[in-house]
Amino acid sequence: MRRPIILVLPIAAALLGGCRTVGPDYAGPPAAPPGAAFARAGGQAGAIPDAAPSRWWTALGDPALDRLEDRALRANPNLDVARARLRQARAALRGAHADTLPNGTATALAAHARLPRSGAAPGGSGAGFRLPPSLNLYSLGFDATWEIDLFGGQRRATEAAAASAQAAEAGLADAQVSLAAEVAQAYVQLRATQARMALAAAAVARQQRIVDLTQRRVQGGTASTLDLVRLQGQLEVTRAEAEPLAAQLDASRDALAVLAGAAPGALDGELGAAGPDTVDAVPLPPASVPVGDPAGLLRRRPDIRAAERTLAARTAQVGQAEAARFPHLTLLGLIGIGGTHLSDLTRLDDYSAIAAPRLTWNVLDFGRNRVRVDQAEGVRAEAEAQYRAAVLDALRDAEDALARFRQGRTTVATVARACAAAAQAATLTQARQRAGTASLIDVLDTERQLLAADQDLAAARAALTGDFISLQKALGLGWADAAPAGGGRAASP
Numbered sequence: 001m002r003r004p005i006i007l008v009l010p011i012a013a014a015l016l017g018g019c020r021t022v023g024p025d026y027a028g029p030p031a032a033p034p035g036a037a038f039a040r041a042g043g044q045a046g047a048i049p050d051a052a053p054s055r056w057w058t059a060l061g062d063p064a065l066d067r068l069e070d071r072a073l074r075a076n077p078n079l080d081v082a083r084a085r086l087r088q089a090r091a092a093l094r095g096a097h098a099d100t101l102p103n104g105t106a107t108a109l110a111a112h113a114r115l116p117r118s119g120a121a122p123g124g125s126g127a128g129f130r131l132p133p134s135l136n137l138y139s140l141g142f143d144a145t146w147e148i149d150l151f152g153g154q155r156r157a158t159e160a161a162a163a164s165a166q167a168a169e170a171g172l173a174d175a176q177v178s179l180a181a182e183v184a185q186a187y188v189q190l191r192a193t194q195a196r197m198a199l200a201a202a203a204v205a206r207q208q209r210i211v212d213l214t215q216r217r218v219q220g221g222t223a224s225t226l227d228l229v230r231l232q233g234q235l236e237v238t239r240a241e242a243e244p245l246a247a248q249l250d251a252s253r254d255a256l257a258v259l260a261g262a263a264p265g266a267l268d269g270e271l272g273a274a275g276p277d278t279v280d281a282v283p284l285p286p287a288s289v290p291v292g293d294p295a296g297l298l299r300r301r302p303d304i305r306a307a308e309r310t311l312a313a314r315t316a317q318v319g320q321a322e323a324a325r326f327p328h329l330t331l332l333g334l335i336g337i338g339g340t341h342l343s344d345l346t347r348l349d350d351y352s353a354i355a356a357p358r359l360t361w362n363v364l365d366f367g368r369n370r371v372r373v374d375q376a377e378g379v380r381a382e383a384e385a386q387y388r389a390a391v392l393d394a395l396r397d398a399e400d401a402l403a404r405f406r407q408g409r410t411t412v413a414t415v416a417r418a419c420a421a422a423a424q425a426a427t428l429t430q431a432r433q434r435a436g437t438a439s440l441i442d443v444l445d446t447e448r449q450l451l452a453a454d455q456d457l458a459a460a461r462a463a464l465t466g467d468f469i470s471l472q473k474a475l476g477l478g479w480a481d482a483a484p485a486g487g488g489r490a491a492s493p
Helices: 003-017 056-060 063-075 077-099 153-220 225-259 294-300 302-323 342-346 368-435 440-474
Strands: 103-114 134-148 328-339 352-360
Touching: 056 063, 056 153, 056 440, 063 153, 063 225, 077 153, 134 342, 153 225, 153 302, 153 440, 225 440, 294 302, 294 368, 302 368, 328 342, 368 440
Parallel strands: none
Antiparallel strands: 103 134, 134 328, 328 352
16 A cells, blocks of 8 residues: 555656746836936935935924834834735745645544435345445545646746745835835924914014004004004014914824824824014934935835836736746655554554646646736736836936025025015014104015014925925935845845
């Protein structure tokens, strides 16, 4: 009984030695465009070709933002979704590995059968031998099946699963990049709103002092009631313009709380309220910003890495579809002991064994497998086109972000000079009005111009920091490595 098993082992070894893998081998992603992407805007934007930091928000020098980023990267629900997808992909990879190994099943059977009394043994003569009225059967066994991967279908399936797991890792990193930028943008919006509220409060206080002074002058007969009414009207306009800012402040706080995985309103105390010290609360980017080079951009951006790994998976799936067109060989084996008495289970030298190879080949499929191969090749061509589009979009994003960042620096400098001029004009006009050489209309005009200049400067500072954040997102920064996957290391484009 041992001979069938002994004979099938060299047959299996010979078959394994003759296995080959069909389908295209993945040779890496298509060549990227020439590496001259950052020549137009980088040098004029304060950018330097250096290794960019992953925790880029620390360059803004705001501890409150650092805490919010860390909290969001730990507790944001969207990141939990990406982590769950990564676990699913890694589980699928382990399953693909397991599919390449034999499948064994252990069985135990205890049966009792009642037989008809009229039964007789076949082939007998005369009275014949009658079966017993009941029968017990006991059996212990082990059977195994193993599909020999003759043409690499299972190996291609494992390659595809490994690449898909690496694409899921890149998807998690991409979610981290987007989240880090979104938190920073919401924080800058919050601080910008607080700065605008502080500026509006300062303008209201300044105009209130002018109203009080004018009221005393009216009482003393040196100013008219019309002047006082005009000043009071301007004061109310300034107050009205500041009212919507409170709702914007609450919205920014709620947005940050949700991004950090907390309920709206949970971070109100931590984020503070508007006050005189919040006029310059918007963090500004550093004087120089490392951006690297286009090749580094392609290695860093998770969406490009995800597209490249998806292309690798689709390439492997072409081979998987190709292998389905060829014969399949499955080795079947069974070994067991048993009998009609429990004591038969202890007779280990008396066992039954079966070993049999099974070859199947769908030779008459009327082109169905060819259609599946064509579909797989079409899916691969789509993934390749998507990779090329992702590369071009990434380079364009980086170039545009650098251009906006460069222009933002120029805008802040220009608006700052205009704001200083408006402040000086307001001071001089008030002095002239007190000396009687300027009218109240002149004072009101310079006050409006100063308030508008202050608000413009706060908006320009916030926009500059927003452009810095957009640049970091375009460079693909803000992610951390996921735990190692079972399928190996992701290839770099």
